[in-house]
Amino acid sequence: MSTTGSQPLPLPSRPGVHPVDGGVEVAVHAPGATAVWLCTFDGEHETRTPIPASDEGWWSGLVPDVHPGARYGLRADGPWDPASGQRHNPAKLLLDPWARSIEGDLTYDPAVYGHVVDEAGEGDPAVRSDLDSAPFVPRSVVLDTAFDWGDDAPPAHPRDERVVYEVHVREMTMRLPGVPEHLRGTYAGLAHPVTIEHLQALGVTTVELLPVHAHVDEPHLVDLGLTNHWGYNTVGFFAPHAPYASNQDPHEVLREFKGMVKLLHAAGIEVLLDVVYNHTAEQSVGGATLAWRGLGAGTWYRLDDEGHDVDVTGCGNTVDLTEPVALEMVLDSLRYWVQECHVDGFRYDLAVALGRGEDLGFDPEHPFFAALREDPVLSQVMHVAEPWDLGPDGWRTGQFPGAWAEWNDRFRDTVRDFWLADAGALSRGEDSGAGVREIATRLVGSRDLFAERTPLSSVGFVTAHDGFTMADLVAYDDKHNEANGEDNRDGNDHNRSWNHGAEGPTDDEVILLARRRSVRNLLGTLLLSAGVPMIASGDEIGRTHDGNNNPYCQDNEMTWLDWDLDDERRDLLTTAAHLTALRREVPVLRDHDESVIGWYDEAGEEMTEETWAQDDRRTLQLRLEGDPCALLVVHGGLGEVELTLPPLPESAGEGTWRLRWDSAWERPEETTTAPATETVGPLSLRLYTS
Template sequence: MSEPPRQSETPPPLGVRLRPDHAGGGADVAVYAGRADAVELCLFDGSGPGAAERRVELTARAHGVHFGHVPDLTAGTAYGLRAHGPWDPARGLRYNADKLLLDPYVRGITGDVTWRPEVFGHVVGDDLAGDHEVRDAHDSAAFVPRGVVLSDGFDWGDDRPPAVPWSQTVLYEAHVRGLTRLQPGVPYHLRGTYAGLAHPATIEHLTRLGVTTVELLPVHAFTHEPALAQRHATNYWGYNTLGFFAPHAAYSSASDPAGVLAEFKGMVRLLHQAGLEVVLDVVYNHTCEQGRDGATLSLRGLDNSAYYRLDDNGRDVDVTGCGNSLDFRHQRVVQLTLDSLRYWVQECHVDGFRFDLATTLARGRDDGYDPDHPFLVAMRSDPVLSQVKLIAEPWDVGPHGWRTGQFPPPMAEWNDRYRDTVRSFWLADAARAGRGEAGHGVRELATRLSGSQDLFGVGDRGPLASVNYVAAHDGFTLADTTAYEHKHNQDNGEGNRDGHDDNRSWNHGVEGTTADADLLARRRRSVRNLLGTLLLSTGVPMLAAGDELGRTQRGNNNAYSRDDLVSWLNWDLADWQQDLLATTTHLLRLRREHPALRQRQFFGGRPRHEDGTLDLGWFAADGSVMDDSHWHDPRTRVLQAFLQGRATGDRSLLLVLNGAPADLEVTLPGEPWATSYDLLWDSTWERPGDPERGLSGVQQVGGLSTRLYAATP
């Protein structure tokens, strides 16, 4: 054992870094364990439970970092950590050298967390690695995954980020396993893997559809909660992080950690070659160690009081709903997160991140949300991270956790207000209108269609800060919003208590499956209305994978534990699903072809030309300009939006939404706005048709339908 060369007083970068340039090779090892008395590196002669262990103490220490140079450490070596220190849970100190710990900076992981059956029925996790109130003396090395030392080499060739501008971005939220598990064009052994996602059959679907950016549900190494293991279920979504630097091994066709990382990088490279960006859904708000009675697997055993937000009694402050919350008041938590983000950009070439429960990452000294939190400032000013796509899920479950519209630029945000408003108009309010009842009118709908300026109009953010969506992984699928009014989560094993109840959905008269052809046709039209509104709105649209195929989860709105047919995309498409795919592809083509649908700035409502026309005009069903009597009437169900295209050299467009149950006569705006119109799309069409040209005046518009016209000056 020797001190790091030329750095005897200064810790090297955290983690295990091979040093081929150093005489004798080996690696620099550095671990933050701020209140530990000693930290040992544990080296194993294999990856199995019976592998012999050799311990090497990291004798140098500075600023809470234990470090040293290990001369005989090579790529492929399995390792872990042990931290010695005080056991005082009331002060947040939970050191236990009998617990093998995973390096927070590990880039490869072998093995899984193993929950012993005998722990079920009492304190789950106590025997594995938890600590409860009494230090468990049992050595857990056989039950904790091992880290594996990896080298950084990979042949990226001429890989370049696609760098898709936000104004051209269409996000596609997908699950690595679920997207291709049943894809017949992907070889069986590659289905559900990184390689399967990058297979030509998958890429062909994505590029033909017209999306630009694949947003992957968590791919950081994760494990399954003991409560799920007890009922033989798994955490399918992956929001239960074990390692912030290692790709999840179960999503790889490779069997060794080096192969897992290479396959992930190969996936990114192939998607880039096809012009597709890769954005990762990342979970830095909590870890899989859960609450005080959970497991000690990594951070808790190294410095519980630094990594986690604790109260005065050493108990976890949970603003995530997952048992613990990482404490972004601490410099080392900020450092860990920034180091992880930069690793995925610089070493794995990903193009951005979507931050799960992002409010947690910006809770300051007083526990409140701070838009100028040091983490947000550091990330936004970082020369690497400031250049990639950054998307916040702008809420958590803690006090005052809803913060939509309040994150600083250049961050974009999931816009839940958009989702709720569009669903309400086309579904919940449509059902009310069918019963002769008033709804919410069209005021907020107009705000959402035009980029949500009420939320994103400050800080020079613009409409591209709004990630618009009508369905995501969490909640009903798009098709299920038109077929179910109540969640059906009985098979999740939680008595249908899980999942939220505010779905803004409408079953069109029958809950669930039906053979009624007319009812099914009305549901399909509602799906097209939702899709059309999403893809023709100002802002950045996000599709949930499978919604373009009419995917159903049979009314399950919380399929986080369903690694089965409920969650996987079914690629055996009926005729109506082929029609829906063609419709989605057509709408995305229209979005690409017409800059008026991809505004970079908010509409000003100001005259743009000598003829007095505005950059955005709102009209009622009779063709008159919308006034207060229309805007404030909760029974208003028709809205026309005229998007001026002259400034971009594009044709102006007219979006017509008829939320009334019956067919209506709608008068299209005449001169000076337009002399005639070409009908580019009508949601009453089961499949896109040829444009209808030269239309003007009064048009018969189908009940509960959407139309897009191109205007002729």
């Protein structure tokens, strides 16, 4: 290690470390520090350059002779006063919170903790450690971010035409035939023609990528020999996760990510990022010191009066967006991914945490929401909230402002209840007592939640990365987490699942037939309801996690999509593609106002207050007036029902209803003219059009 003798010149700068002629501009926010260094590395040889203090807690200057490709970190000295959130420790090499690239692994040696710990990571957070962390932590990398975008342009699908596909970069292609071995599980693999062909055939307009920000594994997973496969443990909000690239050179990692976006755009597919701005990988005060904590925890995290983290995320810490610098970091990150990487929007993990004010209450007018609304860049892209966290009154579905869309957990739970939990109860001779009012509300866009906002504020989903797959929902009644090194079983109340009479795999053809029909009911309800539907990757091909309810740490064949399709799984894929095609063809299914809605019972009579109030009612007809008109028939009973179709709306003129799809079909069949009265089989969903 050496220290340069010349001081860099102070000058205003963008946050972070950016290449300029002759060197790099450096700007680091460390308001309580007494000294800050830029530390560059040639192999393991470290050169420290002191950075001058600037205004309002910033340290900034020009460091000469540092160029793109340089590996670097930061060090900060200052008070060690844990009760006030001051944990400065010059022995700890810190990542740049604005780093465009992060290279290398994290080893949980005692040296990576700012305080003294033993080999098991246990210790006193109040006692400062003098061990040097540099050999055990990743490096930031200076990047030249130039890229030839050509004529790239966002597909900009209207919201009502979107079909979202939630997907993990690795899981999608690790076993996908036709993708070269060296590209499987990478950004390039996700943009390979074979992958794109599948997405286009399915009718996907938008991929929502599970976290691709640089992330690390938590200590307890490392101890178990597992990984944070999903990536909700961020160490860099500007850096693509390098292991997802086929070429580990830092410049090539970014180029490959951009190339993926460019190729997906050329195929008409938008890219949303699942982003985790609510917490970081540093965990609680007992966790490692990797970046933000070493620069001034009180700037970045919510702390109590004793300097401990206020945790509303369940991950040890909460990023405090009431602090201007933390807010600036998040907004800069979002702009970077839009302007530099051309992504089309974001899904925000535990989004309620981002909108909590000083008193932890949720504020729809929080500065974060106001900034997104007013920003000329960020106001033009899609924002999707996961509308809950673990803080006080954490479920806030329907309360996000303006043009925000939201994951609709009420849609998920209602659809599972109607087709699975309630049907399972009936099969056991129990009283479901649910009626049809709730499923009716979800079919037309959850107006009870979104009030004056459009039904397109609702992102409907039945499954996501977290929880059972669709195939497992119909095959298991319990959670199975043994494969995670845990034994965590819950009953059906949480999953709202139904195994149809056998737990897990079975050779019983009657049960398998019923399970396949139930999957089609779930998928059909999702894709034929108002709002924006989101398909969890692999549900269209019968993906299973073998009953594991929470495979967040399983980067193996349990989570990688299995593309060895038998006839039944091919039929399901054909059905899913048929449903998205029907959704495109019949606009009134996607978005509508109340004036076009009509509700009917199985006799073709308009629903009354009396029939709506029948708790044992399991049949409902939804007529939508449009071009063409649509009729959805929902029958959740275990027996057949005699159905009389309501008349076509007068606007449709002369004609009859045509049956376009029936969930009883193993694969789509030809359109047929429907008789006025016919028999509908048990547990089935039908679509008719004019």
